[in-house]
Amino acid sequence: MSTKRRKVIAGNWKMNMTPSEAKELVKNIYAEVKGTKHCDVVVCVPAIDIPAVAQAVRGTCVKLGAQNVHFAEKGAYTGEISANMLKDCGVEYVIVGHSERRQYFGETDETVNKRAKAALDAGLTAIICVGEQLWERECGITAEIVSRQTKLALYDVPAEQLAKVIIAYEPVWAIGTGKTATDEQADEVCGIIRQVIADKYGKDAAKKIVIQYGGSMNAKNAAGLLSMANIDGGLIGGASLKPADFAVIVKAAQ
Numbered sequence: 001m002s003t004k005r006r007k008v009i010a011g012n013w014k015m016n017m018t019p020s021e022a023k024e025l026v027k028n029i030y031a032e033v034k035g036t037k038h039c040d041v042v043v044c045v046p047a048i049d050i051p052a053v054a055q056a057v058r059g060t061c062v063k064l065g066a067q068n069v070h071f072a073e074k075g076a077y078t079g080e081i082s083a084n085m086l087k088d089c090g091v092e093y094v095i096v097g098h099s100e101r102r103q104y105f106g107e108t109d110e111t112v113n114k115r116a117k118a119a120l121d122a123g124l125t126a127i128i129c130v131g132e133q134l135w136e137r138e139c140g141i142t143a144e145i146v147s148r149q150t151k152l153a154l155y156d157v158p159a160e161q162l163a164k165v166i167i168a169y170e171p172v173w174a175i176g177t178g179k180t181a182t183d184e185q186a187d188e189v190c191g192i193i194r195q196v197i198a199d200k201y202g203k204d205a206a207k208k209i210v211i212q213y214g215g216s217m218n219a220k221n222a223a224g225l226l227s228m229a230n231i232d233g234g235l236i237g238g239a240s241l242k243p244a245d246f247a248v249i250v251k252a253a254q
């Protein structure tokens with residue numbers, strides 16, 4: 001079921017970089033990836049860094065992403081940020097349901113779905129994260145877990161919005177651990193996700209949807225992972241804070 005899909009390489013800076021550090025980092029990243037045409041390059045930055053980074057990436061090939069979004073349009077949700085607020089600051093992408101949010105901040109499949117829908121309704125591209133924990137893989141239920149998360153995240157999401165959906169397959173055991181899934185393991189699960197999309201939206205939609213791999217992707221292993229038929233890019237944590245390494249990953253997407 002392979003076809004030419006545009007790869008998306010997205011950095012997830014997590015809770016790193018003050019606004020002034022963020023400005024510096026994104027300038028250094030841009031210096032390394034300047035002129036990139038073969039894939040989309042995105043940096044998903046802490047909310048407070050958004051204005052500084054938005055200004056720094058204006059007119060460049062680097063696109064701006066956020067790390068979370070609230071599902072309500074507005075109202076009494078102290079400390080939260082809406083999709084329209086992100087949009088107004090020049091944000092184009094937003095990560096939804098990252099495993100750290102599921103693990104530490106009570107994110108559930110239901111709230112992931114609500115956040116994804118709010119992002120899509122505002123015209124943002126939602127990078128929806130799914131992935132099994134180590135014990136779930138060891139129990140042999142990876143396909144079940146990842147299929148369930150994908151289906152629930154896309155509940156009530158119409159086919160017309162699928163062009164703005166990216167699924168990031170991120171095995172929890174591989175995030176920030178230095179343990180990467182093998183090329184084959186990652187490709188197999190991305191293929192399972194693609195099949196879920198085919199079952200729900202049809203083969204054509206499945207051929208078009210961008211499915212990233214994330215979990216200790218780095219300058220050394222990126223080329224192998226990105227050469228697999230079902231892997232259309234990466235969501236990168238640690239290595240996205242190192243401009244030269246991030247640039248190697250961007251090049252590997254060619």
Ligand code: PEP
Pocket residue numbers: 012014170174175176177178214215216217235236237238239
């Ligand atoms: C992530 O934060 O989504 C991630 C994949 O982190 P790392 O690359 O550091 O494992």
